[in-house]
Each structure stands twice: as C-alpha cells, then as structure tokens.
Amino acid sequence: MVFSALVTRKPTEGTISNSVEALDDSMLPPGNVLVAIEWAGLNYKDALCLSGLGNLVKAYPHVGGVDFAGRVVESSDARYHPGQGVVLTGWRVGEARWGGLAQRARVDADWLVPLPKRFSTRTSMILGTAGLAAMLAINRLQAEGSKAGDGEVLVTGAGGGVGSIAVLLLARLGYKVAALTGRPHLGDRLSRLGASRIVSREEVLAPSGRVLDKETWSAAIDNVGGPLLGEVLKKVRYGGAVAAVGNATGRNWDASVIPFILRNISLLGIDTVMQPFAARQAAWDRLTMLFTPATYEPLVSEARLADLPGMAETMLNGGIAGRVIVNPRELPT
Template identity: 75%
Template sequence: MTFRALVTDQIAGGGVASRVDALGESQLPAGDVLVSVDWAGLNYKDALCISGLGALVKTYPHVAGIDFAGRVVESSDARYHPGQAVVLTGWRVGELSWGGYAQRARVKADWLVPLPKRFSTRTAMMLGTAGLAAMLAVNRLQAEGLKAGDGEVLVTGAGGGVGSIAVLLLARLGYQVAAVTGRPERDEQLTRLGAHRIIARDELLKPSGKVLDKEVWAGAIDSVGGPLLGEVLKKIRHGGTVAAVGAAGGANWDASIIPFILRGISLSGIDTVMQPYEARVAAWDRLTTLFVPTAFEQVLTEAGLEDLPKLAKTMLAGGIAGRVIINPRDPPT
C-alpha cells in the first residue's frame, strides 16, 4: 500500500524543499515495529530539519517528525502487538532516521513506549517531547528537594510547548508559578493554566551587571537558555535548582561560578533524547495523573502535513505559541 508523507529533499543550488508525496512501505527504513501514525508533534528540532538547518539531517530524502503516537500494524518484537497504542519521543528519530510526518513509520521496538490506557494518541501528542521534557524537569526539581510552599518557581519560555505544560504541571502540584513570556497576548492563557504571576521576558533579560542579584525564586524550569538563563541563575535562592530544558535563546551566556559556590544552587540538564525506557514509562504514567487535556486545548493548534513547511518558518521566527499537533491522515478538502 502507499501512504502520505512529508518528504524533505535537497534541491539544486543548495537548501532543501519539502512536499507531500505518496510512499510505499518498502521505502521505510528497517525496524522491528510498523506503526500507523495518528498524530505527530511540531518541535523546534522538526522546524530545523524541515528547513535544512542545524546539520541534524545527514541523508536525504528525509521524513522528519521527532515524536508521534499511533497504533502498531505489525511487530517482530514480542513486546508489541497489532492494534496496541504506542508513543515515540527521542532517539534522534526524525533526525538520523525517518520520523512521524507520515501515515506509516517503521522503528526499533526499543524506541517505543506503550501508551498509558488513560491517554488517547491525540492526548499523547498534545504532550509529546515537550510534555516529557516538562515532566522530567518537574521530577528533577522535586528530586532535589523543592517543595510546594518553598517559594515561587520560575518557568521561562512559558508561551511555548515545554513552558506552558510545565506551568500546568507545577500548578497542579501546588507550586506558585511565575511564568516568563515575550508574548503579552498569552498572559491570560498562562493564568488559566495556573501561573501565579506573569513576567515580561524583556524585564528579566535586562543585565544587572552583577554576579549575584536578590534571591527571588526557589527553583526554575528554563526552556530558553542563552542570556536569559544567565540572569535567572543570579536570582535563584540558596540551595535552589534550575532544570535546563532548551536552548531556543542560544547556547551561551556570561557565566559566573559565584551563584553555585555562594548559594549552593544546582543547574541540572534535562535530556529527552536518550532517556532510559524505565524513566520514560514512569514519566508518561505520572503525566496521566497530572495533565488535564481540556485545560490545554486553549494553547493547542491542529495542522496537516501540507502546513508544516510554513509552520516551520513561523516557529524558527518565534511565532508559535503552545503546542502544534499534526494529523498526517487527512488531506485538505
């Protein structure tokens, strides 16, 4: 049979272009499990892959999509059976191997996680890599001893996928959340998700010129990186932890060791790509107890394969808020 896929390929003169094409199952890469994809997500890495940026894709033609959810069609691995709902995030799927921007995907069984029965495949992609990252970040803060009542927890990039989910999860756990965003039009939505107060990104980005500022936040989840992270670290309370999730604002900042040795703060990196199977399962299981799909619909956008090239450009320009999920099944009418 043939199926629809967004195929990205190199073009004459340099660069890449993407188009929706019909492929056959024989064209899919090798793998243990064939999945019928119900939903995929749009992430910053996807936007880079579709645009031919970041040197993430090594061979062309390519099918991007770093996360997806669907049902098993066939499996040579005893852990999975036809009809079973599964979710995939990470393992450089959609970068080094073909991903979820297609009606079919063939992957290694070790890359999949059984979808918790309380989640539909659509709900799984409302979360996707962003939701997994947010849950792992919350888990890290709690493992470091941060408790509700210890003080405000900062979430940067709160208008994006990771940030908005982190706001919701922390609020559900009883934390007071200060949400940082450069999109004032999202203030009301973030408040409805549970933010205690909203901080303008430009306000936090103003460099103080000091190595230490007044202690403000008990902890933070940072999905931005760059100079913003540098300013955040100066304002974390003694013994606090910052969970670093993303680098949309850059990979570098003017750093000082002083906040770490005088206040004993910690900077913890959150990896979603190579996260062990057991940690993924635990995170997805915990998400079923905390995530409220109806509350998140307000920051959700649905799109199709044909929309992806334009959406990728918008995302790279900082114009995407919340989470975008992709329906590969239905062509435009």
C-alpha cells in the first residue's frame, strides 16, 4: 500500500533535506507488526534528526519519529491483532530505524504497549515519550522515598514537554512544585498546571562559590543538564534525590562529591529508550489515573508532516512550549 512519510535525506556532499513523499509498504524495515499511525509526537530528538544534528541517524534516506500511536493493520504476533490500538516509544525507533513521522510503520511487537483503555491515540501522544519520562522520573523519586509532604520539588525546563507534564503529575499527587523556566511568559500556564511558584533560571544559576548551598528542594526532576544540574545538586535537602532526564543545555557540569557525601543525596538516571515492558506498562497505567488532558490542552500544538522541518528549528531554539503532536493523515491540499 502507498502511504505518505516525511523523508529525511542527506547527500554525501550536501545539506540535509526533508520532504513529504509517497512510499510503499515494501520499503518499510522488517518487523512482525504493521501499524497505521494516527498520531505521532515531535520530540527534541526528532528535531535533531530532522536538522542533521546529534549524530543519531546512521543511514539515509530516513523516516524519523521516536514515538507514535495507531492501529494494528497486520500482526504475526499473538499479542496484537488487527484494529488494536498500540503505542510505541523508544527502542531507537526514529533514530536507528524508521519511525513514526509517517502514515504507516512496521516494528517489532516487543517494542509496543497496548493503547491504555482510558486514552485515545491522540491523548497517548500528548503524553508520548515526554509523559513516559515524567512518570518514570516520579516513580523513581518515590521509590527513593520522596513524599508529597517533604517540601518543594523542583522541575527544571518546566516549559518543555517532559517538564510541563511533570509539573501537572506532581501537583496531582499533592506535591508543592517549583517550576523553573527560562521563559517567564509561561509562568501563568505552569501555574494553571499546578506549579506553586515559578523559579527563574538566573535565580538557580547565580554562583555562590560554595560546594553546598542552602537546602531548598526535597527533590528535583532535571530536564536541562549542564551547569544548572550542578547548581541544583548543591541545593537539594538531606536525603533527597534528583532525577536526570535530559541534557538540553549540555552534558557536562562542574561537580563535587560533597553534596552526595554530606547530604546523602542521590542522582538518578532516567532512560525511556530501553525500559522493559513491565516498567513501561506500569508507567502508562499510572498515567491513566493521573493525567488530565483538558488541563494540559492549552500546551498542545497540532502539526502536519510538512510543518515539521520548520517546527524542528523552532524547537531547537527554545521556541516551543509543551507538546507538539503530529497528524500524519492530514496532508497539504
């Protein structure tokens, strides 16, 4: 069957290009489940791939898209049947192999989870990789002993997908949330999601010259990395933990072992790519209980495949808040 996809090409000598093209099922990579995609997401990794950055794509032509939701067309795996709703995040789909920025995808059944019963495919992609990451981070913090009554939890990069969803989920769980953003104009939106106060990036980055600062937050979810993470670690209360989810501003920071030793804090790495099925399923099940789509809707932008190259550039420049969801069925007339 012929379908449309956003195809990324990069000549040996030349610049990267993206265009919506007609492809055939025979061109899809091998796999035991064929999915008709109803919604996909535009994530930071997708923006990197569409821009030829990050060294994520190893072969061209390429179809990006690290997450999608849709309906099974064909399956040789007994766990999935035609018409069933499914969700995919991670497993290097959209990076090492073709992904969800298309009307169809062929994947391995082991990479899928059933569409949560309380969610539409659209709602599942409002969450997507970002929602999964936020839920996994909260689950890890709570496994480390974090409780709602312990004090404020800081969320950095709160204007992005992971950060904004984390703010909503933490507030729903009864936590006091300090939302850090470099975009002050998003303050009202974050407050409506449940943030108890808005923190400026400059407030946290102001250098003190000390290896330990005043104990401020009981825990943190960091989506930014770089020097900001180093400053956050200095300010976490005794016995607290920081869940590291992203590295939008850098991979490295000046670190000291002192906060870990003298304050007994933990730094937790959160991966969404290779999480086993049980952890994914548990996170999605919990999301169905906590996520309120109507509350988050003001931070949702819809896009078509043809819109994505321009939106990718905007995203990399910090110009997009919340989540971008993609309807591959809507094509230019």
